[in-house]
Amino acid sequence: MKRSYVSELKKEQDVLLKGWVHEIRELAKLKFIILRDSSGIVQCIVKDNKNAKEIASELTLESVVEIQGKVKKANVKSEIARNDTEVEVSDIKIISKAEKLPIHVNEKTTTTDLSKRLDFRSLDLRKPKVNAIFKIQSALIEGMQNYLDKEGFVQVFTPCLMGVASESGSEVFEIKYFNKKAFLRQDPQLHRQLTILGGIEKLYDIGPSWRAEKSHTVKHLCEHRTCAVELAFIKDEKDVMKLEEETVVSAIKNVINKCKNELDFLGIKLKVPKTPFPELKFPEIYDILKEHGKDVYGEDLDTEAEKILWEYVKKKYNSDFYFFNGFPHKVKPFYVMEGDENPRWSKSVDLNFRGMEISSGGQREHRYKKIMKNLKERGISLKSVEWFIKFFKYGAPPHGGFALGIERLTQVLLGLQNIREAALFPRDTERVTP
Amino acid sequence: MKRSYVSELKKEQDVLLKGWVHEIRELAKLKFIILRDSSGIVQCIVKDNKNAKEIASELTLESVVEIQGKVKKANVKSEIARNDTEVEVSDIKIISKAEKLPIHVNEKTTTTDLSKRLDFRSLDLRKPKVNAIFKIQSALIEGMQNYLDKEGFVQVFTPCLMGVASESGSEVFEIKYFNKKAFLRQDPQLHRQLTILGGIEKLYDIGPSWRAEKSHTVKHLCEHRTCAVELAFIKDEKDVMKLEEETVVSAIKNVINKCKNELDFLGIKLKVPKTPFPELKFPEIYDILKEHGKDVYGEDLDTEAEKILWEYVKKKYNSDFYFFNGFPHKVKPFYVMEGDENPRWSKSVDLNFRGMEISSGGQREHRYKKIMKNLKERGISLKSVEWFIKFFKYGAPPHGGFALGIERLTQVLLGLQNIREAALFPRDTERVTP
Numbered sequence: 071m072k073r074s075y076v077s078e079l080k081k082e083q084d085v086l087l088k089g090w091v092h093e094i095r096e097l098a099k100l101k102f103i104i105l106r107d108s109s110g111i112v113q114c115i116v117k118d119n120k121n122a123k124e125i126a127s128e129l130t131l132e133s134v135v136e137i138q139g140k141v142k143k144a145n146v147k148s149e150i151a152r153n154d155t156e157v158e159v160s161d162i163k164i165i166s167k168a169e170k171l172p173i174h175v176n177e178k179t180t181t182t183d184l185s186k187r188l189d190f191r192s193l194d195l196r197k198p199k200v201n202a203i204f205k206i207q208s209a210l211i212e213g214m215q216n217y218l219d220k221e222g223f224v225q226v227f228t229p230c231l232m233g234v235a236s237e238s239g240s241e242v243f244e245i246k247y248f249n250k251k252a253f254l255r256q257d258p259q260l261h262r263q264l265t266i267l268g269g270i271e272k273l274y275d276i277g278p279s280w281r282a283e284k285s286h287t288v289k290h291l292c293e294h295r296t297c298a299v300e301l302a303f304i305k306d307e308k309d310v311m312k313l314e315e316e317t318v319v320s321a322i323k324n325v326i327n328k329c330k331n332e333l334d335f336l337g338i339k340l341k342v343p344k345t346p347f348p349e350l351k352f353p354e355i356y357d358i359l360k361e362h363g364k365d366v367y368g369e370d371l372d373t374e375a376e377k378i379l380w381e382y383v384k385k386k387y388n389s390d391f392y393f394f395n396g397f398p399h400k401v402k403p404f405y406v407m408e409g410d411e412n413p414r415w416s417k418s419v420d421l422n423f424r425g426m427e428i429s430s431g432g433q434r435e436h437r438y439k440k441i442m443k444n445l446k447e448r449g450i451s452l453k454s455v456e457w458f459i460k461f462f463k464y465g466a467p468p469h470g471g472f473a474l475g476i477e478r479l480t481q482v483l484l485g486l487q488n489i490r491e492a493a494l495f496p497r498d499t500e501r502v503t504p
Numbered sequence: 505m506k507r508s509y510v511s512e513l514k515k516e517q518d519v520l521l522k523g524w525v526h527e528i529r530e531l532a533k534l535k536f537i538i539l540r541d542s543s544g545i546v547q548c549i550v551k552d553n554k555n556a557k558e559i560a561s562e563l564t565l566e567s568v569v570e571i572q573g574k575v576k577k578a579n580v581k582s583e584i585a586r587n588d589t590e591v592e593v594s595d596i597k598i599i600s601k602a603e604k605l606p607i608h609v610n611e612k613t614t615t616t617d618l619s620k621r622l623d624f625r626s627l628d629l630r631k632p633k634v635n636a637i638f639k640i641q642s643a644l645i646e647g648m649q650n651y652l653d654k655e656g657f658v659q660v661f662t663p664c665l666m667g668v669a670s671e672s673g674s675e676v677f678e679i680k681y682f683n684k685k686a687f688l689r690q691d692p693q694l695h696r697q698l699t700i701l702g703g704i705e706k707l708y709d710i711g712p713s714w715r716a717e718k719s720h721t722v723k724h725l726c727e728h729r730t731c732a733v734e735l736a737f738i739k740d741e742k743d744v745m746k747l748e749e750e751t752v753v754s755a756i757k758n759v760i761n762k763c764k765n766e767l768d769f770l771g772i773k774l775k776v777p778k779t780p781f782p783e784l785k786f787p788e789i790y791d792i793l794k795e796h797g798k799d800v801y802g803e804d805l806d807t808e809a810e811k812i813l814w815e816y817v818k819k820k821y822n823s824d825f826y827f828f829n830g831f832p833h834k835v836k837p838f839y840v841m842e843g844d845e846n847p848r849w850s851k852s853v854d855l856n857f858r859g860m861e862i863s864s865g866g867q868r869e870h871r872y873k874k875i876m877k878n879l880k881e882r883g884i885s886l887k888s889v890e891w892f893i894k895f896f897k898y899g900a901p902p903h904g905g906f907a908l909g910i911e912r913l914t915q916v917l918l919g920l921q922n923i924r925e926a927a928l929f930p931r932d933t934e935r936v937t938p
């Protein structure tokens with residue numbers, strides 16, 4: 071007999087179900103087994119089948135079982151099953167019997183401490199609300215890929231291991247690499263640029279990056295994923311912003327189409343965001359901040375500044391997504407291009423969602439002399455970047471791109487308190503297992 | 505004026521082209537610039553436009569230029585341009601002038617040593633034949649994803665950093681992780697299983713793995729990518745084999761549809777492989793080997809054995825793809841399930857292509873007691889795997905999967921001599937840059 075999924079049950083159908091025991095209840099002479107599979111939850115009733123009753127009495131929560139039975143109309147539309155069917159059980163088989171659980175899977179409210187939940191992540195992931203997060207994340211990525219594939223972007227894999235620490239050094243994980251040292255990349259940025267210089271004019275790279283930051287916040291992970299996109303022969307950073315808008319819109323559309331149940335279940339209403347996203351520009355951003363009592367001309371934005379600007383955007387534009395463009399060139403890395411009109415304001419763009427940065431990008435510096443100038447201004451030794459900058463001597467097109475944080479995007483869209491909720495098995499300063 | 509790509513030129517059209525100077529020729533009073541962009545190559549002729557002539561005389565190979573002109577019918581169908589158009593130049597602009605090149609991009613034959621080519625990989629990637637490899641690789645992955653997405657597989661990201669060395673220890677890269685040690689995963693295997701135990705019943709994970717193997721061969725990289733798929737509630741390893749066949753077929757179909765030019769250019773004729781792929785089983789495999797003079801009963805297969813078996817398959821089945829099923833349980837890791845009929849032959853399957861292993865997989869052991877037995881037989885300490893095996897106590901469904909090597913698949917399909925040709929910026933024992 072072919073397996074049926076819980077979400078596909080039709081009345082009067084004979085079915086074979088497979089899944090986990092979500093709940094067990096008894097009422098008079100009836101035994102109720104609430105069965106959960108990856109598609110949903112259904113109530114199964116053991117009436118007077120002696121054999122099934124015996125097996126049911128041995129059942130423990132979260133055991134894996136096979137249940138045969140007939141689909142019936144339920145008297146009450148069960149809140150948990152979210153439909154009006156139930157299954158009258160004719161046979162049960164225990165595939166894998168569960169021991170006493172260290173954490174509850176079937177929680178009405180999430181009372182277990184996050185750290186303990188993560189210690190037992192495979193159990194935690196079974197909670198329908200937790201499971202839903204990763205179906206939505208998958209649909210987000212699929213939506214991005216659909217758009218990028220359609221537009222002719224080549225999916226590439228740039229290396230994770232770097233021979234030289236890419237940025238400040240202090241926040242980089244170091245590896246014993248045979249008799250040398252190597253480092254985990256902080257961003258696929260530099261190799262994306264080298265791939266553009268390799269004549270692949272449109273590309274994207276979905277993969278991990280690492281930050282050895284000691285800060286233990288609700289928005290940082292030591293290992294995270296980005297969808298990183300790069301495009302050659304752009305006119306300016308506006309081309310990158312357009313590309314990013316389209317990528318985000320395609321991601322969200324795909325979630326709305328594919329994950330209706332999951333969104334309902336999480337109580338999230340997603341709307342396709344209107345494009346173009348509002349754009350706030352430096353140095354005007356400093357004026358807005360000053361009007362709100364924060365005078366930080368020339369400095370990078372801190373969390374408080376981000377909050378003020380979100381309040382401003384909310385009132386003025388009614389848009390969750392918005393760009394900051396033109397960050398001070400001096401606070402940005404050497405590969406960022408300075409502005410055309412005023413070199414002080416760079417072509418550096420962040421995408422934000424309700425006060426949270428979810429991506430950064432912009433136009434890169436492709437002119438060898440300007441790169442050298444940027445390095446000098448920042449006191450970066452040529453030796454540490456020679457492996458990278460040498461390629462800019464042999465014909466480099468104008469280019470730019472962005473790296474969208476996948477866990478961050480998932481977190482902000484679903485309103486998750488902690489970014490760890492958006493990573494399957496999160497890594498932070500204290501945690502490298504399970 | 506909107507940019508045109510070289511592959512889309514229509515006769516008598518006014519165009520703006522952007523790209524790299526692939527070749528410069530002079531003939532009497534004419535100057536020929538062969539322009540290359542990501543879509544192809546076209547010949548541009550500078551006739552008597554004085555300004556353009558002056559700029560053209562300054563041009564160097566691999567400079568980035570913008571060319572305006574009119575598309576004409578070419579007298580001869582150019583071998584290089586692969587079509588019968590050329591462009592009469594009205595204006596040229598040099599965007600980025602190239603210095604003297606350290607390696608040739610426009611090679612008739614690949615004479616440069618691979619190591620030097622990789623030192624200057626961004627130049628090497630510009631060669632149309634090298635560039636084509638990565639467009640094909642991208643289409644392979646897109647084809648896999650199309651199939652897996654359609655079938656409801658959830659795309660997930662399992663962690664790269666492990667708190668405990670996953671396998672033998674000797675071949676694992678070690679990381680300084682704050683005040684602890686961590687390790688780069690050799691395979692996303694274990695976390696794929698933990699995700700299955702987390703109730704995500706169908707999943708795939710495309711991402712990097714690392715092997716600190718000192719062997720310097722043409723088929724090993726220190727960093728490689730797999731498309732790793734896992735499926736719950738399988739009957740046995742046959743379900744995994746079917747899934748793998750469909751994934752590979754979808755990948756190859758997508759390449760045939762999308763990469764006609766690239767395949768032509770590399771001189772590769774791809775056919776959609778017939779399914780089911782032939783299956784050779786242990787212990788019968790040992791009989792075949794013995795008939796061919798190789799008596800290795802009970803041992804793992806070496807390169808010579810793989811060659812003999814490929815000769816056998818070629819004659820008997822006329823199929824490039826074929827499975828080996830039922831490897832000796834004792835040579836396989838602890839998470840592999842032993843056979844039902846004879847526990848000596850495990851449910852462990854390799855997929856091969858013309859004598860080269862491109863994936864391994866099969867059914868995993870989900871029964872806690874059997875996992876404990878496997879660990880004991882292998883002398884593995886409980887402490888090193890407790891973080892993983894503890895989850896099998898709380899309800900584990902039967903499951904299985906495979907991990908397909910993306911660079912390996914690219915290498916064998918395109919007949920590349922060295923797997924480094926199939927990695928954008930390969931990492932091996934000597935190389936971590938560029």
